[in-house]
Amino acid sequence: MRSEILRTxxxxxxxxGVKALKGVSIRVKEGxxxxxxxxxxxxxxxxINVISGLYKPDDGKVFFNDKEITxxxxxxxxxxxxxxxxxxxxxxxxxTVLENLLVAYPDNPGEKFFGALRRGKWRKVEEKVxxxxxxxxxxxxxxxxxxxxxxxxxxxxxxxxxxxxALMSDARLIMMDEPxxxxxxxxxxxxxxxxxxxxxxxxxxxxxxxxxxxIALRYTDYVYAMANGVVVxxxxxxxxxxxxxxxxxxxxx
Amino acid sequence: xxxxxxxxxxxxxxxxxxxxxxxxxxxxxxxxAGIPNFGKLLAVAGGAFFIxxxxxxxxxxxxxxxxxxxxxxxxVEVMYALGKILGTNPFMSMAMLVVSLILAAxxxxxxxxxxxxxxxxxxxxxxxxTLLAMAEILRTIGYNYKDLIGGTVGISVPDxxxxxxxxxxxALAASVIMAVAIIIFIYVELLSRSPIGRTLRAMRDNEVVAxxxxxxxxxxxxxxxMIGSAIGAIGGALYAxxxxxxxxxxxxxxxxxxxxxxxxxxxxxxxxxxxxxxxTLFVTLRKLIIFYKSNLQPFLPFDVVWLEYLLLGTxxxxxxxxxxxxxxxxxxxxxxxxxxxxxxxxxxxxxEV
Ligand SMILES: Nc1ncnc2c1ncn2[C@@H]1O[C@H](COP(=O)(O)OP(=O)(O)OP(=O)(O)O)[C@@H](O)[C@H]1O
Ligand SMILES: [Mg+2]
Numbered sequence: 001m002r003s004e005i006l007r008t009x010x011x012x013x014x015x016x017g018v019k020a021l022k023g024v025s026i027r028v029k030e031g032x033x034x035x036x037x038x039x040x041x042x043x044x045x046x047x048i049n050v051i052s053g054l055y056k057p058d059d060g061k062v063f064f065n066d067k068e069i070t071x072x073x074x075x076x077x078x079x080x081x082x083x084x085x086x087x088x089x090x091x092x093x094x095x096t097v098l099e100n101l102l103v104a105y106p107d108n109p110g111e112k113f114f115g116a117l118r119r120g121k122w123r124k125v126e127e128k129v130x131x132x133x134x135x136x137x138x139x140x141x142x143x144x145x146x147x148x149x150x151x152x153x154x155x156x157x158x159x160x161x162x163x164x165x166a167l168m169s170d171a172r173l174i175m176m177d178e179p180x181x182x183x184x185x186x187x188x189x190x191x192x193x194x195x196x197x198x199x200x201x202x203x204x205x206x207x208x209x210x211x212x213x214x215i216a217l218r219y220t221d222y223v224y225a226m227a228n229g230v231v232v233x234x235x236x237x238x239x240x241x242x243x244x245x246x247x248x249x250x251x252x253x
Numbered sequence: 254x255x256x257x258x259x260x261x262x263x264x265x266x267x268x269x270x271x272x273x274x275x276x277x278x279x280x281x282x283x284x285x286a287g288i289p290n291f292g293k294l295l296a297v298a299g300g301a302f303f304i305x306x307x308x309x310x311x312x313x314x315x316x317x318x319x320x321x322x323x324x325x326x327x328x329v330e331v332m333y334a335l336g337k338i339l340g341t342n343p344f345m346s347m348a349m350l351v352v353s354l355i356l357a358a359x360x361x362x363x364x365x366x367x368x369x370x371x372x373x374x375x376x377x378x379x380x381x382x383t384l385l386a387m388a389e390i391l392r393t394i395g396y397n398y399k400d401l402i403g404g405t406v407g408i409s410v411p412d413x414x415x416x417x418x419x420x421x422x423x424a425l426a427a428s429v430i431m432a433v434a435i436i437i438f439i440y441v442e443l444l445s446r447s448p449i450g451r452t453l454r455a456m457r458d459n460e461v462v463a464x465x466x467x468x469x470x471x472x473x474x475x476x477x478x479m480i481g482s483a484i485g486a487i488g489g490a491l492y493a494x495x496x497x498x499x500x501x502x503x504x505x506x507x508x509x510x511x512x513x514x515x516x517x518x519x520x521x522x523x524x525x526x527x528x529x530x531x532x533t534l535f536v537t538l539r540k541l542i543i544f545y546k547s548n549l550q551p552f553l554p555f556d557v558v559w560l561e562y563l564l565l566g567t568x569x570x571x572x573x574x575x576x577x578x579x580x581x582x583x584x585x586x587x588x589x590x591x592x593x594x595x596x597x598x599x600x601x602x603x604x605e606v
Contacts, residue, residue: 027505050474052465053465054461054465062567073469074464075379075465075466075467075468075469075470076467078466078467079467079593083465084465085465086462086465087579090459091458091459091460092454092455092458092459092462092463093458093459094454094457094458094583095454095455095585096585097413097456098594099451099454099455099585101457102448102451102588103451103455103466104466104467105461106467108448108449109453110447110449110450110588111448111452112260112449113449113476113480114447116443116444116447116448116449116450117440117443119447119448120431122447122448123589125590126589127589127593127597128450129600130589130597131597131600134597134601138601138602143598143601144494145604146594146598147585147591147594149585156506165466169466169467209549213436245531
């Protein structure tokens with residue numbers, strides 16, 4: 001029953017002369033927490049950008065739930081149930097912390113120029129969404145800042161907001177680009193525990209890029225290691241972390 | 254006899270209502286959705302030109318006047334005949350007004366749709382220039398294509414307010430304009446306090462992220478410009494009815510693009526009350542300057558018209574320097590009201606996660 005939710009086949013992406021991805025094929029099992037590791041500049045973010053539709057690949061294919069999504073616009077990919085966060089936090093600056101989360105909810109009936117006038121029609125949904133948002137804010141310990149415009153947040157808080165927004169989406173696959181960067185270790189552990197909980201309870205799949213292996217590894221089912229735009233190793237964390245190529249990529253050249 | 258001061262106020266209110274409508278439409282586009290519409294004139298002129306071109310023709314056709322007269326060349330005769338008919342027929346007058354405004358809004362929406370073509374594809378600065386140019390093109394067409402609205406001489410417009418008679422005409426016109434302005438204010442305010450207002454502001458703050466979170470930016474921009482232009486066209490249409498005639502040259506970018514921009518920026522973008530204040534300050538100040546023109550002239554070493562530009566320019570600079578976000582800056586708009594949100598927060602805090 002554990003089928004694959006995400007698959008890339010030989011994805012290639014260059015920027016001018018820089019070949020960021022040189023034929024990357026990965027498989028992410030549904031209901032897993034899969035992690036992508038690799039040194040700086042190895043192409044992890046680029047891969048997320050290609051999967052989420054921000055970039056079109058030069059070659060190769062992306063499948064989500066066995067449906068090809070290569071080159072679809074990001075908003076359509078999102079609506080299929082795939083959400084991504086940004087490595088450098090990008091909140092909607094003038095919106096409040098709460099509003100940043102509320103925006104992420106898909107298909108709000110009040111999100112129409114005439115539908116907005118029929119309050120009765122969207123009020124119920126909005127209440128439900130607000131409740132969900134406050135639960136997430138509580139988990140992220142941002143609840144006291146709910147009515148604060150988000151440009152006033154610290155870098156770490158913005159990172160948390162980035163995570164919170166993704167959790168609002170009701171997505172089946174959540175891709176996070178370094179969710180723990182800049183977050184204190186205790187909270188980081190709490191967040192990763194929450195990911196596992198969501199995976200166990202709701203079957204949500206996580207595809208994470210993370211440098212803080214000492215925190216993230218123990219929550220991870222499967223690891224891909226990338227270097228120079230190619231996957232150099234994959235497997236359960238125990239085997240990947242002792243793989244010579246991985247050790248060389250991280251420690252060596 | 255209506256006293257002079259009252260006439261001044263009624264006149265002011267009529268003009269104010271029109272500029273409230275236009276600046277609110279710009280507020281949707283720029284304040285909320287972040288589209289730098291430097292072609293606001295396009296929609297306003299579109300609405301006004303429609304009023305110059307269509308309602309009179311339709312009425313003239315209905316009442317068989319076109320058999321005798323050419324609508325453009327014998328405009329004076331046609332309008333005289335229509336004036337007599339409408340002047341004694343309040344129902345027909347008001348029906349014409351309502352239908353015309355609705356159709357003008359539709360024309361505006363179409364122009365907005367056309368304007369959205371570059372708005373979807375171009376970067377901000379290029380977009381601003383393109384929209385500006387599109388508005389100029391419409392104006393040039395109106396000026397040179399005589400059959401539309403009489404070209405250089407312009408055209409008269411059937412008067413929907415005449416039936417009430419004499420001095421009350423202006424009062425009726427002002428009331429109608431204000432009523433429309435209030436309805437539009439309520440609409441825009443409801444939008445801003447709803448999920449769509451939030452989504453537009455999100456798109457404005459970060460287009461890439463909004464798109465990654467499922468917002469169809471292309472569609473949103475298109476719809477925003479259609480709604481904004483429809484409202485702008487209503488403003489233009491009302492101005493045409495108020496002034497009784499339409500001349501292409503009368504619709505210039507200073508009045509119908511830059512002034513609304515100043516009103517929005519001074520008052521506070523993405524804050525409808527701010528825009529209301531901006532429009533009120535602007536229109537009142539201008540009216541006062543014009544009203545006291547002759548009193549002011551002896552004290553000025555230059556023509557008094559320049560004083561208007563000088564004062565308004567200075568006001569704009571002061572606001573931009575000391576309150577860059579406008580007199581009443583953008584505020585968080587709570588869809589469910591702050592109390593309700595706090596209540597939900599308490600309920601969530603009380604429960605274990
Ligand atoms: N938009 C872009 N334009 C040009 N080059 C880019 C762009 N995005 C990525 N690159 C290049 O592609 C390569 C891979 O970058 P990427 O951001 O995917 O690395 P990463 O694995 O996410 O690194 P980090 O761990 O530092 O975040 C780098 O050499 C980078 O300079
Ligand atoms: Mg990266």
